[in-house]
Amino acid sequence: MASVASISEESVLDRLMAAAMTISVADAAAILLLGDEGRLWAAARRGLPDDFSPAESLPDREALSGKPVWGTAGQPGLFLPDGFSHLLCIPLTLAARPLGVLRVYRRAGPPFSPADADRLLALTALGAAALQAARGLAEMERIEVAKSRFIHVATHELRSPITVAQSLVRNVVRGYAGPLTDQQKDLFARISARLDFLEHLVNDLLDLAASRAPELAEEEGPVAVNSSVGRAVLLLMPRAEEKEITLTVQPCCEELAVWATEEGLDRIFVNLVENGIKYTPSGGRVTVSMGRDGDQVWVRVADTGIGIPPEAMPHLFEEFYRAPNARAVNAVGTGLGLTIVKELVERYRGRIAVESEVGKGTTFTVTFPTIRAGSAGVDAGAAARPPT
Amino acid sequence: MPDKILIVEDDPDMVTALRMPLEANGYEVYVASSGQEGLQKVKEINPDLVILDVMMETTTAGFQVSLQLRSPDPRSEYAPYRHIPILILTAIHTTTSLRFGPDEAYLPVDDFVDKPIDPEVLLSKVRALIEKSRGQK
Numbered sequence: 001m002a003s004v005a006s007i008s009e010e011s012v013l014d015r016l017m018a019a020a021m022t023i024s025v026a027d028a029a030a031i032l033l034l035g036d037e038g039r040l041w042a043a044a045r046r047g048l049p050d051d052f053s054p055a056e057s058l059p060d061r062e063a064l065s066g067k068p069v070w071g072t073a074g075q076p077g078l079f080l081p082d083g084f085s086h087l088l089c090i091p092l093t094l095a096a097r098p099l100g101v102l103r104v105y106r107r108a109g110p111p112f113s114p115a116d117a118d119r120l121l122a123l124t125a126l127g128a129a130a131l132q133a134a135r136g137l138a139e140m141e142r143i144e145v146a147k148s149r150f151i152h153v154a155t156h157e158l159r160s161p162i163t164v165a166q167s168l169v170r171n172v173v174r175g176y177a178g179p180l181t182d183q184q185k186d187l188f189a190r191i192s193a194r195l196d197f198l199e200h201l202v203n204d205l206l207d208l209a210a211s212r213a214p215e216l217a218e219e220e221g222p223v224a225v226n227s228s229v230g231r232a233v234l235l236l237m238p239r240a241e242e243k244e245i246t247l248t249v250q251p252c253c254e255e256l257a258v259w260a261t262e263e264g265l266d267r268i269f270v271n272l273v274e275n276g277i278k279y280t281p282s283g284g285r286v287t288v289s290m291g292r293d294g295d296q297v298w299v300r301v302a303d304t305g306i307g308i309p310p311e312a313m314p315h316l317f318e319e320f321y322r323a324p325n326a327r328a329v330n331a332v333g334t335g336l337g338l339t340i341v342k343e344l345v346e347r348y349r350g351r352i353a354v355e356s357e358v359g360k361g362t363t364f365t366v367t368f369p370t371i372r373a374g375s376a377g378v379d380a381g382a383a384a385r386p387p388t
Numbered sequence: 389m390p391d392k393i394l395i396v397e398d399d400p401d402m403v404t405a406l407r408m409p410l411e412a413n414g415y416e417v418y419v420a421s422s423g424q425e426g427l428q429k430v431k432e433i434n435p436d437l438v439i440l441d442v443m444m445e446t447t448t449a450g451f452q453v454s455l456q457l458r459s460p461d462p463r464s465e466y467a468p469y470r471h472i473p474i475l476i477l478t479a480i481h482t483t484t485s486l487r488f489g490p491d492e493a494y495l496p497v498d499d500f501v502d503k504p505i506d507p508e509v510l511l512s513k514v515r516a517l518i519e520k521s522r523g524q525k
Contacts, residue, residue, distance in 0.1 A: 160399070166504030167405035174507050176408040199504070 009134045013044035016102065016127040020090075021046065023123065024116040026104035028084070030054040031092070033100035034064070040101060047105075052081035054103060063089035064098045068117035080105070088112035090120040094128040102127070144212065151209035158202045166195045197332050204336035207267055208319075211343040220348075222257040222371055223265045225297055229288055232269035236277060244282045247273070250289040256297040258368040260348040268344050271337045272301040272364050278330055279362070280305035297370040300363060307358040316354065317342040325358070341366075390416045391518055394435040396426035396453060397477070398444040402505075406439060409507035410514065423449035427456055430469050436518050440497070441477045450476060454497050471524070473498045473517040477505075 017029035028047030032040040032054065040056040048054065058077040059069040071078045071087035080087060086106040092099045102124050104112065169192050171177060173185070180188065233249050240247035258265060269288070276286035284304040291298060308316065312323035320335040327333070341364075345352045350368035393410055397403050398421045407417050418433050420426035423444055430438065438457070442450035454474050457466050476497040498520075499513050 163503040163505075164399060164401045164405065168401060170504065171405055171408045171507055174409070176412050176507060195504075 007130070007134045007137065009131060009138065010044070012127065012130045012134045014046070016123070016130070017044060017046040019123055019127075020102055020104050020120055023119050024088070024104050024112060025106075026088075026112075027107045028081075028105040030103045030105075031100060032056060032060055032103070033092075034098060040064075043100065049081050049083075055079075059087065059089045060101045060103070063091045063101045066091050066093060066096070066098070068121065070112060072111060083107055086111045088117060088120070090117065090124050092124045092128045092131070094132050099128050099131060148209045148212045151205055159199070159206075162195060162199050162202060166192065166199065169195060193332070197334075200332070201334045201336070204334045204340060207340045208336055208343065211264065211267075211340055211347060218261050218263065220259055220261050223260045223262050225256045225258055225265075225290060225299060225368075225370075226251050228262065228265045229269050229290060229299060231266050232273050233288060235270060236273050239274075240277050240286065243277060243280075245277055245280055246285045247277065248285070248287050250287065252290045252292065252297075254292060256290070256292055256370050258297060258348060258350075259371055260344075260368075264344045264348065268341050268366060269299065269301070271341045272366070275337060275364075276301050276303035276305065276362070278333070279303065279326060284361075292370060293367075295370055296367050298365055298367045300365045302361065302363040304361040307360055307362055308354070308356040309358055313354070313356075317352075390414050391436040392416045392418065392433055393437050393439060393514065394418045394420060394426065394429055394433055395439045396420045396423065396429075396444075396450065397439070397441040398422060399441070402441070402477075402503075405505050406510065409511055413511055415514070423453045426453050427466070430457065430466065430472070434469065435472060436521070437473050437475060437514060439475045439477065439501075439514075471521060473521045475513055475517060476500045477503055 013031050017031060020026065021029050026047075029045070030042060030048060031044045033043040035041050040060055042054045045054060057079060059071045063069045068091070069089040071080070071089070073080050073085045078087065084105045084107050086109075088104050090102045090104070092102055102120065104116075104120065106112065169188055172180070173188050173192060229249060229251070233247060237247060273286060273288060280286060280303045286301065286303045289300045289302070306325050306329055308323055309325060312321075312325075315321045316323070317338050318335075319339045322333055322335040342352055345366050345368075348368055350366055353365045353367075354362065355365075356362040391414075393415045395403055395406050395417060397406065397419070400421075403419050403421075407419075410417050418429060418435065420429045421444075426438070426440070429435075438453075440450045440453055442448065444450060454476065456464075457469055457472065457474065459466055459470075461467070474497045476499075478500050498517050501510055501513055
């Protein structure tokens with residue numbers, strides 16, 4: 001789950017102060033939070049004079065014990081900003097654990113009432129829960145990013161020795177290290193196949209890490225769908241020809257663009273077309289078509305392959321999952337290709353649908369919100385960023 | 389006189405993988421294990437082709453070498469070697485490699501070979517580049 005923290009701690013505190021000021025008819029508010037050393041620090045403020053810093057004071061410490069505390073100008077140990085006469089400190093507690101204190105201030109008029117305090121206590125109970133949720137989300141995001149970054153670095157480090165080993169093995173297999181016996185040939189072919197698989201796995205993990213950590217990818221912009229599909233098909237045409245599969249594209253007459261990264265959008269179509277070729281027997285067809293439906297652009301990859309059994313459907317996008325018939329026809333496969341496709345599609349605000357019949361074939365349809373592009377290619381400057 | 393090929397690559401095993409098919413096909417192979425050493429050896433050997441890894445002591449060391457060798461400045465100390473074809477080693481596994489083509493303005497190289505190295509692909513690219521540069525001279 002990337003970018004889950006749509007609610008930041010800062011915005012929770014700000015909304016909490018705004019609501020508190022409204023319901024208690026206050027002129028200013030501040031929130032002090034408990035730091036690691038048990039000290040209160042001013043985390044947020046609203047309506048207070050710039051030269052006033054709401055540092056920890058006696059009423060705050062009392063409020064931390066769980067009860068509202070009132071303060072009036074002139075009271076010993078209480079510092080109010082100039083022109084303010086009343087203060088009310090409300091504890092911010094979550095399951096009896098103090099998180100901090102909410103302060104509301106009035107310039108003049110009557111002091112805060114016990115009814116004000118009750119309403120604010122109800123509000124801070126909600127606020128404390130929201131604060132905890134925001135902190136939890138931020139923590140989750142940090143962990144997710146750290147995990148992705150680790151995978152990214154680790155896979156780069158893993159790639160290098162694999163490609164070197166593969167390069168050396170290929171030399172042996174081609175006889176550059178002298179003639180081989182049939183048994184040696186067979187063994188080296190197996191080593192080579194295993195290395196190919198490892199390389200695939202590492203590449204897929206790298207893609208998955210990139211799809212989950214937006215900061216690892218290049219910046220998003222308008223990407224022409226026709227060109228992206230074209231690149232994917234160009235890359236895979238040799239493989240289709242090798243397997244005697246008819247790979248055709250029915251491009252769309254319009255130039256349609258999607259808000260994505262070129263590499264990410266290409267990866268979606270490469271994976272889908274690659275799957276089509278992989279799971280379609282020789283002599284079959286893989287057809288890529290595309291078009292527009294209102295403000296949506298769709299791309300369909302249809303094959304005449306082995307199909308997906310109904311019991312495999314719910315697991316299709318799970319990491320490392322491979323349908324039993326897929327394993328049977330093709331020993332090599334990481335089970336990450338469709339996971340990557342789904343993550344990328346969702347990242348670009350799209351949807352993916354699949355229809356399949358065993359023995360007849362499979363059709364994947366991806367749909368994205370389209371953005372208007374210039375007639376010749378895509379003009380990044382002219383296209384407005386869509387709402388996220 | 390056999391054609392001279394300079395391999396600029398810091399991984400000795402990758403050097404072996406490149407060297408075997410080249411030597412088996414009669415090329416004279418020289419090796420430099422850093423970008424700096426590579427530039428030095430270009431001047432010493434005046435090779436017929438340079439094979440360049442991108443990521444060495446820094447992630448773009450190879451690009452730095454190719455930029456120096458292809459410097460448009462006529463006073464550059466590498467100006468006499470500007471014509472030497474450059475083959476770059478990449479480890480790009482996506483369609484990016486389709487755009488990562490030989491483009492003077494973008495990256496001054498003549499062609500690229502994907503890692504892992506396929507000896508036959510390597511040899512055909514080496515042959516084609518040397519022939520092409522002969523024709524231009």
